[in-house]
Amino acid sequence: MxxxxxxxxxxxxxxxxxxxxxxxxxxxxxxxxxxxxxxxxxxxxxxxxxxxxxxxxxxxxxxxxxxxxxxxxxxxxxxxxxxxxxxxxxxxxxxxxxxxxxxxxxxxxxxxxxxxxxxxxxxxxxxxxxxxxxxxxxxxxxxxxxxxxxxxxxxxxxxxxxxxxxxxxxxxxxxxxxxxxxxxxxxxxxxxxxxxxxPGEEPGSARVREAIGPWRVLDWHNAYAHGGAERVDALPGGRAWREALEAAAPEGERHLATFEGHVTHLTDRDRLLLGHIDTRTMVxxxxxxxxxxxxxxxxxxxxxxxxxxxxxxxxxxxxxxxxxxx
The missing domain is CATH 3.20.20.30 (Luciferase-like domain)
Incomplete structure (x- = not known):
């Protein structure tokens, strides 16, 4: 180092x-x-x-x-x-x-x-x-x-x-x-x-967003797990992400979907958030x-x-x- x-x-x-x-x-x-x-x-x-x-x-x-x-x-x-x-x-x-x-x-x-x-x-x-x-x-x-x-x-x-x-x-x-x-x-x-x-790559490139996305979408996951609709809807893109999740799982099973792909993969609804994630920190x-x-x-x-x-x-x-x- x-x-x-x-x-x-x-x-x-x-x-x-x-x-x-x-x-x-x-x-x-x-x-x-x-x-x-x-x-x-x-x-x-x-x-x-x-x-x-x-x-x-x-x-x-x-x-x-x-x-x-x-x-x-x-x-x-x-x-x-x-x-x-x-x-x-x-x-x-x-x-x-x-x-x-x-x-x-x-x-x-x-x-x-x-x-x-x-x-x-x-x-x-x-x-x-x-x-x-x-x-x-x-x-x-x-x-x-x-x-x-x-x-x-x-x-x-x-x-x-x-x-x-x-x-x-x-x-x-x-x-x-x-x-x-x-x-x-x-x-x-x-x-x-x-x-x-x-070389020559911009921090907001599609590759960067895909590479760091699984960790950077956690703010939305955590907001929904702790504060439900009100808290996650207050985040950029949060309402669209939540509506996609709630359409995919019945009310009693939404905890199963909230952390799907946790820090390893992006779901289709997580990709709705890639335009809002932090692409500067440690990039x-x-x-x-x-x-x-x-x-x-x-x-x-x-x-x-x-x-x-x-x-x-x-x-x-x-x-x-x-x-x-x-």
Whole structure:
């Protein structure tokens, strides 16, 4: 990476699916520090399976999950999955957790509470340490024999994706790092999307809009999920997007359609929004991208998780890595 961003790790974030292991191998060749996998059972395949496959295809790059959703797995199943990937990867694994914002909304449920997240992470730490935890009122412990898992304690960094004061306070007590705003004591990562322009290409080109669109339409998705028609209609193009969604799904099933293609693909109704999305942030020639990364480093971020999307993810990974190293 250029001098402006010395000390800033450039990682990438990818959905678990058929191409994940191959893209992880490419990310390693391109010099990315870490590849993060998403976790949302209603949207993607199982992250632990794909992390294990990626571990066998790589040797250096870090592997991580952003973010794991506690209510999708019992704490014992989570501990066993983490132990498995940590062993197969030779200790290259990091696990980050959140309250399950999108993953929960896609199944019609609210995100878990901070208190529930705290209890889950506390028990998980105890299990990975080889201690006895209390889950659902009963003592539990990892009972894996010496030939069935790595011996405890299992050293895996546990991070939290948090933004509000209660979440940050929890991270200060229980986490090894944060995905969120820069923290004075804990290493912090931020998630970004963007694309490197081809020579002579304009930021508002059709290619740019297709490449960054899956992440940039989230404001409309979130507005509808939280505030319904009134909130999303207040956004440019929001009413047309909402009417297309509501025509496609009956009232009781609209939560199934709101986040369809979440951060990976554009639906036809999402394409109605492409004329309104931000095409400036983290979009530019290599020099501009390098400056933007340097600005993030100067504000205190330790790691940037770049999330490539669009019809040519390999192109996006390669171009962004080259820009970061310029």
């Amino acid at each position: 250029g001098d402006a961003s010395v000390g800033l790790e450039l990682s990438c974030g990818l959905a678990p699916g058929p191409d994940f292991a191959g893209l992880a191998a490419l990310a390693e060749e391109l010099g990315y520090a870490r590849v993060w996998v998403f976790d949302s059972a209603a949207l993607y395949e199982d992250p632990f399976v794909h992390l294990a496959l990626a571990a066998t295809r790589t040797s250096r790059i870090g592997l991580a999950a952003s973010v794991l959703i506690p209510q999708q797995r019992s704490v014992m199943a989570m501990a066993s999955g983490i132990a498995t990937v940590a062993r197969i990867s030779g200790g290259r694994f990091r696990a980050a957790f959140g309250t399950g914002y999108t993953a929960r909304l896609t199944i019609g449920q609210r995100p878990m509470t901070i208190d529930a997240l705290a209890a889950y992470l506390t028990a998980l730490r105890q299990l990975l340490a080889g201690d006895t935890a209390v889950v659902d009122g009963k003592p539990v412990r990892m009972l894996h024999g010496p030939d069935l898992a790595a011996p405890r304690p299992i050293a895996v960094a546990l991070w939290l994706s948090v933004f509000g004061p209660r979440g940050v306070a929890l991270a200060e007590k229980l986490a090894d790092g944060i995905i969120g705003a820069p923290h004075p004591a804990l290493p912090t990562a931020t998630i970004i999307s963007g694309t490197v322009l081809d 530019g020639d290599p020099a501009r991208i390098a400056r933007n990364l340097g600005n993030l480093a100067s504000t205190g971020y330790r790691e940037v998780i770049y999330n490539p999307t669009g019809p040519d993810v390999r192109r996006e990974l390669a171009a962004f890595a080259a820009a970061a190293q310029s």
